[in-house]
Amino acid sequence: MAARETPDKTLGESLRDIGLSRRGFLKFCAATASMMALPPSMAPAIAAALEQARRPSVIWLSFQECTGCTESLTRSHSPSVEELIFDFISLDYHHTLQAAAGEAAEAARLQAMEANRGEYLVIVDGSIPGPDANPGFSTVAGHSNYDILMETVEHAAAVIAVGTCAAFGGLPQAKPNPTGAMSVMDLVKDKPVINVSGCPPIPMVITGVLAHYLTFGRLPELDAYHRPMAFYGQSIHDRCYRRPFYDKGLFADSFDDEGAKLGWCLYRLGCKGPTTFNACATMRWNAGTSWPIESGHPCLGCSEPSFWDGGGFYEPVSVPIGTSTTTLLEAAAVGAVAGAGIATVARKGKKDAVKTRQPVTIEELEQKL
Amino acid sequence: MNGSMEFLLWVKGPLFTIAMVIFAIGLLARLLEIFLLGRAPNYAEARAGEWLPGLRTMIARTVADPGTFKRAPFNVVVGWLWHIGFLIALLLFIPHIELFKGVLGLYWPGLPNPIVDLATGVTLVALVATLVHRMTHPVKRRISTTEDYLVWTVVFMVVLTGYLAYHRLVEPYPLALGMHILSAELLLVLLPFTKLTHIFTAFIARWYNGAAFGRKGVQS
Amino acid sequence: MTELTLERGLAAFRAEIDAPTAAFFSSCVHCGICAQSCPFYLETGDPKYTPILKLEPLRLVWEAEFTLWGKIKGLLGLQQKVTDAMLAEWEELLYDSCSMCGRCSMVCPVGNDLAYMIRKSREGMVQAGHAPEGLINASIRAITTGSPMGLQWKTLAVQIKHVEASTGLEIPVDKQGAEYMVLMSSMEIINFPEYLEAITKIFDHAGVTWTLSTECFEATNAGIQIGNKDIAAQLVERVVAAAETLKVPKVISPECGHAFTAIRWEGPNLIGRPYPFRVFHIVEVLEELRAAGRLQTEGKESDRLSMHDPCNLARKSGVIQQQRNLIDLVAEDFVDLKEHGKFQWCCGAGGGVSSNERAEELKMAAFKRKKAQIEEVAPERMVTMCATCRTQLEEGLETFNMEIPVIGLTEMIAEHLVEKPRAAEDDAEA
Amino acid sequence: MSERLVVDPITRIEGHLRIEARMDGSSIAQAYSSGTSVRGIETILKGRDPRDAWAFAQRICGVCTLVHGMASVRSVEDALKIELPANAQLIRNLMIGAQYVHDHVMHFYHLHALDWVDVVSALDADPKATSDLAQSISTWPKSSPGYFADTQKRIKTFVESGQLGIFANGYWGHPAYKLPPEANLMAVAHYLEALAWQRDAARLHAIFGGKNPHPNFVVGGVACPIDLNSDSAINAKRFAEVLDIIQSMQTFVDQVYIPDTLAIAGFYKDWTERGEGLGNFLCYGDLPSVGSMDPASFLFPRGVILNRDLSTLHEIDLHDASQIQEFIAHSWYDYDAGNDQGLHPYDGETNLEYDGRGGVKPPYTQLDVEQGYSWMKAPRWKGQAMEVGPLARVLMLYATGHAQTKELVEMTLSKLDLPIEALFSTLGRTAARTLETKIMVDAMHGWYEALIANVKAGDTRTFDDSLWTPSSWPSEARGAGYMEAPRGALGHWIVIRDGKIANYQAVVPSTWNAGPRDGTDQAGAYEAALEDNHQLADVKQPIEILRTIHSFDPCIACAVHLTDPESGKQLQIKIA
Amino acid sequence: MSGSDQIPVSIESSASCSGKPRDYGNARAVLGQIRHALERLIASGEETRIDLNAMPFGPGDLEHLTNCLGTGEVQASVEALGPTRIQETAIPGVWLVDYLNAENQRLTLHIEIANVPQILCPQPQDLALAIDRLDARLDGTPAPNTPPLSS
Known part of the structure; x- marks a missing residue:
């Protein structure tokens, strides 16, 4: 049963094998283009590419995580998670979904690495206690997360860091970072790393990135944070349907006031949309049902690095972090003391000047003639 | 590693606090430096009180007398334009109001962004004009110091980075926003130690002026 | 033997700096609008006559000794120092090209009273020995002779006779208890004798009691012009003494601008006490009569x-x-x-x-x-x-x-x- | 020393769990449960805005996704004495209900089923016979021979591709698999259907909370306003969507989940004879019908059952320092005042200490179970280990005479022809989960109707802003936020000082269940259950361990606590 | 079972595009885009597809858009990988193409500005086989394992 042969069918072929017509294939390509945030005119290119593509092996490593990213993946509807794992990729190691446990599970990982050397994709969710942290902070099968990661990525084609923990360190790395948590790109330097950030990421973005790799065999265009531009190229704020209210200066001040009910901008309630780059505003969540701002809650900014330490979730973006009025009053007091000091010295200088002042006399003036 | 976001959080966090602390220390020091010097008693019989004319001058001096307007229209108009534009952007842009609310607990209604945006654009143009004026007008060129150019640069940077960030003309955005906040912090830090203090002391100066003249029966 | 030195000048600058001065210097934004109100700049076109520039020595002393920033700059060796050569250079700016007309004080957008600071600067200039010869001479004459032009009572006495002859009216001299003591300026006595005649007629017409004082008839104050309070105070004291001797409730300043401000506004502060009388310009008195x-x-x-x-x-x-x-x-x-x-x-x-x-x-x-x-x-x-x-x-x-x-x-x-x-x-x- | 059997990773769970078992022949003599990953969220929470806490706490777990956020906002509300608008409580109940139904169904099909269902065997099934089987147990429409043939073909294509993906290296063909091929095929078909169904179920969270996983909450209510006339609020269209989702949940539970559970259970009745464990059960109670957290209005009652004694229910006080305590005798932590005592969560500490507390340097093959062997603490109620979760709740409901529960339990027992004692077992636990899902989905209709009635009566309040601003808070406050999470009793304890979090401790279901031994060598619930009558058919393929562990639905990320940065304890060298 | 059916559901006026002007109407921008696309179609025959999933629509925007476009005479459905529903709008040449998966969840929603939506056209590869297939049927032996044509 564990026998393994290199699959020799392309994705296009296997799709037709399960009864997909050419129209169906066309439709699939249209949906894929949409999912990859590509213009619909790209569908033919996708079709051509898919005729060449094969099911790649994917190894999913879970480290310091909450499984939210996996849960999110299961919410993907285009393609669905079952289509993804049965038709498009070979998910050879994934703690939450795989049947095998213990030694058998670890063996599955090693087999996949061996059979697909240099070609498999590694997906990581969760941060990793760095090489300087206590390796005991997070282990699987007795091995530290760090060792497992480095061992697994060594012969990988590319690494996809799914979720903000894997991409940027996320929650474990939030101050004071008790476990020395690090992101994948902090640790993996010699492989292409794609960050699919979000807490969790939008499921369609996870599958969209996979689809892109699957379709074109290369990484999509990435931004400065190694995130695919197609999804993270624009801010929530710029694509938010409430943006016109922001521009008009109409804001909700509470969660069920008139403004909230009328869908006014949530900036005042702390929305991090202006500094957050993600596709929530267009792709939305759970089959387009809604997204946080549509459901009345300000954006937390979860796809951005260090968002946990980026100031209170209910403080507007422009409010500084941790500057207290008390500090300022103290500073003002120090300033008052300093000013008083300077003034006292100056006054003394002035007084002395007055006291020791010699009146000008005619004789003195005459000398100047 | 996470570059611009870390930069943003740093400028929004510790650096902002540092800037505000330097600002508060510097400003208080400056104000006390002034007030503690005091004035000598005046024994001459006053023609009128000091307070009212002083207060009037504080406000009235904002508007140039017609003669000055005629002789230096550029100075007056451009000065007005960028001051007003700057104040609109500073005080009536919603994110700034939220900042004041967050730091001072005071808030007021803002203006729709397109208006603020327009004001900011005008301010930028006017600021460039002031620089050209400073470099070409004989008097201004003669009296300008390094500080004048430094202060101009900082003020211009504040407005420019704000404009760039708002229009997202610099990527990544946290970098753009961070630059804006950083230049604003630079402005805050420089404020008490440069001519920027006039934001506060001009009103004191005007009061003294108005009071001195008012005492003699002239509304200055 | 004492002499005027840079140190004395700097001390005088220091002594003159007060809260308004600090507020003014703190506020200057180098907009240059003061130049647009200065006839010396406007008519020469030379930017060195920009009023605020004339205050640079005083400003430097303020910055160096009255500000936190100046102290820091000082520690870093960045603070410019006021030198004798600088004051020599500034003598022209502070005296020759400034009539202290105060127009710049009226237009400065941040409200700087520049004339006020020019006056203060001159205190330092005198103490440093950098006053113009003409003003030094005038001051010496004023102290030694009672008039900046060296005029004596006898000259005025001749004028009085003239007026009395042409008007047929008596000019009261040293008349105790008159309502007004009238002061003159040397210039009037020499160049505009008609002034004395005019007030004689008017006061007679209006029935005002007045007097001249042989003790002090000169109201001009060279000390104010050169910018030295010692000399200015001595000259004011003469007026006050005369008025007190004659027990007049009111003193009339002549048709001379600086004489009026000297005696009206600066005088009490120069002698450090209020007057026992009030001071008017002749125009004020005439208007009151009208x-x-x-x-x-x-x-x-x-x-x-x-x-x-x-x-x-x-x-x-x-x-x-x-x-x-x-x-x-x-x-x-x-x-x-x-x-x-x-x-x-x-x-x-x-x-x-x-x-x-x-x-x-x-x-x-x-x-x-x-x-x-x-x-x-x-x-x-x-x-x-x-x-x-x-x-x-x-x-x-x-x-x-x-x-x-x-x-x-x-x-x-x-x-x-x-x-x-x-x-x-x-x-x-x- | 006898050989130790190790299962690590335990897969098809949330988080990182390791089981070590000392074998006595083929029987488990002693079992040790270890959480092997730590993040430090409680430590990270210190000093932050209590209103933000829910978002941090929620990330304790993405499977439970709602529960920690809920417990967190409740802890702040308890501390500040905020009473919710009734609508907010009802919306929260609906969200909790959706969480239960979603979570339990996914657990059964995607995490637990492969312990009972042999996927490979399904290839041998006759689609026609499968159809007959399906139709005999349920009216679920997707039961035609063609449907099962398609499913079979799909699996076949998949298997023949040579890439087995998630099914690679399963214990296929293990003698412990007892289902006939047709039942296996039906279950595999439902495995796939449930994957599709759960996507729809999760939409309820998206409606009220903006997304799932990790929907949004606010202290003082819910973030979504209600306004029937607004596009941008919960309006009539949204309500209709909610009702659709509830109905689709109900249909699936009634027609698929319950029949499948009973059908599969029928083949594994021997699993009612093992895996009981402690016999002590604890519930905090939950699902109020009013705005306040009044236990009298709870659907799930509160109490403790000791030694299977359903006749005596013991009261719980979450604020009582002597009742709930956490011990660290075998955990990689340090307590400032000594590691032998227990600490009530208000005073709880989380100082990481791996090396000094017996942590074995990785890579390791065996933990030092004499010392610390887990990142989980050992919570105790009045010193006693407790099991929490669906079985505890169903027993509480049964003991308090909840009519629907009694009916469901009796129906189940009679269908399977089992005595009531059968509940105290691995299979009993799994069945209890199914039964409470039914109770929950029915209750959701009631909350929905109550919500609609309020809105129609003109009450659209969803948020109480009276204590929103930190300046309106007392300088010090403490509160316990609790809920019945799908995996059991969950509590968050918060201490607020000057508007910031001074201390934060979560004692979670999986800490109760998966925690290690305490100082008196009292085993945790997993350990006790594994030590109850477990013989392994093949020590190389310890499927029996998976069955019992999975019956608890482990959620290990939840269970693991974290550091205290101020103490710098990690750096101290302990002198023994 | 519930009272939701008694809740008054307010529906925006569907008759005209002007309707209630919305404050955040991104629909309006798309309508402008459609207009330009129509011009291109008429002038040069160039077809345009707009992916509405990529639009930052607020609640109600999509309804506004579809209400404005109205309903035309042609409706079609393609059963492939779940249904795809094609609806002509009241504007000739403007089609709504709604791609759904087997669970009726939307994969994506396109507006096509074309004479005939692409998915309705026979695919060239299928067309190449058309004669063979017809011949096979004439022979009374339908070729096995051929993908079903949409009916």
């Missing part, structure tokens, strides 16, 4: 008149409407210069410039501003109420070949007084 209906005039001047407000009287002392009310009494065709009152332009001679021979050229240059103003309204004659201004106007207009006579307001009033009923006069004489 308002009380005590001036009966007849006939009006029919030619086109305009008026020059002396800076010290108008902008710096708030006497603006009074002279207009008075001129309306006697003139049909009066037209104000476009900028007048508190926004008037200086004639160029004030603040000691006229006593500073070396500044002659600048003084005439500055006058061009006034000239242009006069040309704008094209009057047939100019009226003013300050001997220095009047001299400068006359000289200036002559230099530029403008045939516009200048007259004093007081004389003009005197000329229009209704003759006392002949009968009564005759009776009296009889």
